[in-house]
Amino acid sequence: MKAVGICGSDVHFxxxxxxxxxxxxxxxxxxxxxxxxxxxxxxxxxxxxxxDRVALEPGISCWRCNVCKKGRYxxxxxxxxxxxxxxxxSLANQVVHPADLCFxxxxxxxxxxxxxxxxLSVGVHACRRANIGPETNILVMGAGPIGLVTxxxxxxxxxxxxxxxxxxxxxxxxAKDLGADGIVKVSTxxxxxxxxxxxxxxxxxxGVDVTFDCAGFNKTMSTALSATRPGGKVCLVGMxxxxxxxxxxxxxxxxxxxIGVFRYTNTxxxxxxxxxxxxxDVKPLITHRFGFSQREVEEAFETxxxxxxxxxxxxxx
Amino acid sequence: xxxxxHIMAGIEEEEEEEEEENMAAWLLGIKNLKIxxxxxxxxxxxxxxxxIKALGICGSDVHHxxxxxxxxxxxxxxxxxxxxxxxxxxxxxxxxxxxxxxDRVALEPGISCRRCNLCKDGRYxxxxxxxxxxxxxxxGALANKVVHPANLCFxxxxxxxxxxxxxxxxLSVGVHACRRAKIGPDTNVLIMGAGPIGLITxxxxxxxxxxxxxxxxxDGHRLSIAKKLxxxxxxxxxxxxxxxxxxxxxxxxxxxxxxxxxxDCVGYAKTMSTALNATRSGxxxxxIGLxxxxxxxxxxxxxxxxxxxIGIFRYRNTxxxxxxxxxxxxxDVKPLITHRFSFSQEEVEKAFETxxxxxxxxxxxxxx
Numbered sequence: 001m002k003a004v005g006i007c008g009s010d011v012h013f014x015x016x017x018x019x020x021x022x023x024x025x026x027x028x029x030x031x032x033x034x035x036x037x038x039x040x041x042x043x044x045x046x047x048x049x050x051x052d053r054v055a056l057e058p059g060i061s062c063w064r065c066n067v068c069k070k071g072r073y074x075x076x077x078x079x080x081x082x083x084x085x086x087x088x089x090s091l092a093n094q095v096v097h098p099a100d101l102c103f104x105x106x107x108x109x110x111x112x113x114x115x116x117x118x119x120l121s122v123g124v125h126a127c128r129r130a131n132i133g134p135e136t137n138i139l140v141m142g143a144g145p146i147g148l149v150t151x152x153x154x155x156x157x158x159x160x161x162x163x164x165x166x167x168x169x170x171x172x173x174x175a176k177d178l179g180a181d182g183i184v185k186v187s188t189x190x191x192x193x194x195x196x197x198x199x200x201x202x203x204x205x206x207g208v209d210v211t212f213d214c215a216g217f218n219k220t221m222s223t224a225l226s227a228t229r230p231g232g233k234v235c236l237v238g239m240x241x242x243x244x245x246x247x248x249x250x251x252x253x254x255x256x257x258x259i260g261v262f263r264y265t266n267t268x269x270x271x272x273x274x275x276x277x278x279x280x281d282v283k284p285l286i287t288h289r290f291g292f293s294q295r296e297v298e299e300a301f302e303t304x305x306x307x308x309x310x311x312x313x314x315x316x317x
Numbered sequence: 318x319x320x321x322x323h324i325m326a327g328i329e330e331e332e333e334e335e336e337e338e339n340m341a342a343w344l345l346g347i348k349n350l351k352i353x354x355x356x357x358x359x360x361x362x363x364x365x366x367x368x369i370k371a372l373g374i375c376g377s378d379v380h381h382x383x384x385x386x387x388x389x390x391x392x393x394x395x396x397x398x399x400x401x402x403x404x405x406x407x408x409x410x411x412x413x414x415x416x417x418x419x420d421r422v423a424l425e426p427g428i429s430c431r432r433c434n435l436c437k438d439g440r441y442x443x444x445x446x447x448x449x450x451x452x453x454x455x456x457g458a459l460a461n462k463v464v465h466p467a468n469l470c471f472x473x474x475x476x477x478x479x480x481x482x483x484x485x486x487x488l489s490v491g492v493h494a495c496r497r498a499k500i501g502p503d504t505n506v507l508i509m510g511a512g513p514i515g516l517i518t519x520x521x522x523x524x525x526x527x528x529x530x531x532x533x534x535x536d537g538h539r540l541s542i543a544k545k546l547x548x549x550x551x552x553x554x555x556x557x558x559x560x561x562x563x564x565x566x567x568x569x570x571x572x573x574x575x576x577x578x579x580x581d582c583v584g585y586a587k588t589m590s591t592a593l594n595a596t597r598s599g600x601x602x603x604x605i606g607l608x609x610x611x612x613x614x615x616x617x618x619x620x621x622x623x624x625x626x627i628g629i630f631r632y633r634n635t636x637x638x639x640x641x642x643x644x645x646x647x648x649d650v651k652p653l654i655t656h657r658f659s660f661s662q663e664e665v666e667k668a669f670e671t672x673x674x675x676x677x678x679x680x681x682x683x684x685x
Contacts, residue, residue, distance in 0.1 A: 070599075072599050239617055239621060240617060242617055243615050243617075246614070247611050248589065249607050249609055249611075252627075253628065255443055255628040255630050257625060257628055260619060
């Protein structure tokens with residue numbers, strides 16, 4: 001392992017020992033956004049050799065069940081995913097992993113960028129599920145790491161206009177630097193939705209075809225459903241609360257569909273191509289770096305948990 | 318009556334000189350329907366005049382009747398009620414080529430603008446300028462005659478009755494839902510609600526090739542009708558939201574191959590929550606029943622299994638398919654027509670009472 005990024009879910013496990021229905025019941029290695037160098041290959045491995053720089057796709061699915069056979073392997077009920085209990089993660093010197101889930105990095109793509117393929121994959125998968133292209137004007141709720149990779153992915157997929165909203169000024173300025181066409185500061189107050197929808201439409205200057213909710217709260221989802229044009233789509237990317245109270249019926253009466261997004265499928269080759277060609281530049285998202293020692297691991301997680309100016313915290317091993 | 322001998326240039330027959338005055342059922346206030354004169358607009362070149370022969374009552378008509386509103390539509394002035402209809406052509410506009418006097422036709426209620434982006438994209442059911450029979454302020458069709466664009470009147474085959482023609486409207490909701498949800502030979506279906514819309518969706522789903530369709534409802538009688546109409550499985554459920562977990566288990570037990578698509582034809586938090594929990598990963602839950610405004614539902618766990626929520630609003634381009642399904646007998650809507658009334662003040666009032674009463678009444682039909 002050479003580069004491992006910290007994800008919001010890793011922080012959640014650290015703080016609570018659980019994430020949704022996954023409960024940490026025994027000691028578990030943490031971390032899943034990673035890239036490294038091949039040290040040894042199995043006897044049947046033909047496409048990789050020791051010394052190859054690779055990005056790792058964390059989840060090992062069963063390849064036998066119906067969802068796997070249909071290509072929707074992210075939904076495999078037997079999925080073994082780095083640092084989702086009880087499967088060990090990859091914040092370690094070395095790991096063993098299936099070769100078909102290790103993707104060779106082009107020469108001009110660094111190991112850190114390789115590790116960034118994991119969060120970037122979430123944005124790429126969301127853009128595919130929502131059919132993003134040259135005709136889709138996008139609204140992104142939340143300018144955190146996932147909102148920002150979704151912004152980058154949507155642009156790479158050809159979206160003509162992208163507006164991003166958040167409660168935090170600093171994160172909005174980062175979004176602007178990363179190429180958002182417009183930013184709107186919003187509140188946490190659910191009464192402000194109608195006013196904010198007006199501001200969003202003004203900033204967009206056109207209808208909203210697709211909204212990505214990268215926060216996953218009642219307010220962000222309600223805003224998304226209200227702001228999206230009839231016949232449009234809202235993608236729930238952020239995994240917020242379990243039960244949500246939202247104006248679902250008025251949205252359904254305008255045929256605004258709600259698309260679920262869970263992790264990703266078959267995204268590494270595309271992510272690496274985007275990085276190789278420069279169509280996407282993830283390097284600005286890496287704001288903090290730490291080495292692999294007891295003290296630095298603790299500091300890194302504290303930094304990531306604080307949020308704010310920390311977007312992606314990266315370990316260099 | 319003019320004989321052939323008189324040649325008086327420039328005199329055209331006007332509405333007021335016809336033998337009968339056109340009468341319609343006007344909604345004047347809460348639970349206040351009165352039959353009264355209905356002066357029709359003049360016939361445009363692309364319009365036809367239709368003598369209405371069959372008209373069904375919809376839940377939304379009952380809602381307007383009881384409350385003078387339906388969602389954001391408010392009845393502010395007297396409005397003719399009714400929109401599920403079929404009749405006989407009495408007159409055709411100068412540019413109408415495909416229809417003739419005497420043709421039996423089913424009517425698609427909604428006139429969209431045909432100019433906006435949604436219309437041009439084919440999603441005309443979402444047109445913001447839609448003028449829809451019986452949706453205020455547009456007058457409906459429970460009348461002797463209406464004027465309507467010819468391209469929204471669809472000729473009925475010989476073996477399809479006028480009542481079946483009127484049933485094309487509710488049937489269209491089911492057909493549109495099956496299209497949006499991509500129902501086919503691979504999709505096992507769960508339907509929440511065995512009311513008129515749930516039953517029509519059952520018929521449509523089978524017609525689209527769904528191998529197994531399960532219906533759930535709180536009402537045992539409605540479930541027995543569903544079984545007679547071909548439901549592969551039925552389950553009686555409660556109104557208690559705590560029962561969702563147990564009910565989902567029973568549903569998944571009955572449908573062991575998994576549920577690919579759920580149709581919520583009711584639209585409550587409980588039915589939508591059941592739909593989201595019961596549908597398999599990667600499946601779809603369609604919201605057809607437009608009951609509540611805000612709903613508290615387990616959205617995140619559903620999104621985390623990529624269960625998509627598809628919204629259904631009315632229909633588009635469904636009449637030709639509905640008529641074909643009726644013509645071939647692939648769908649039989651006749652059992653859904655449970656009560657019939659004629660067009661008089663007393664009968665109109667009785668009909669609406671019957672429809673509002675629920676349970677035994679599925680489709681209440683006027684014969685004019």
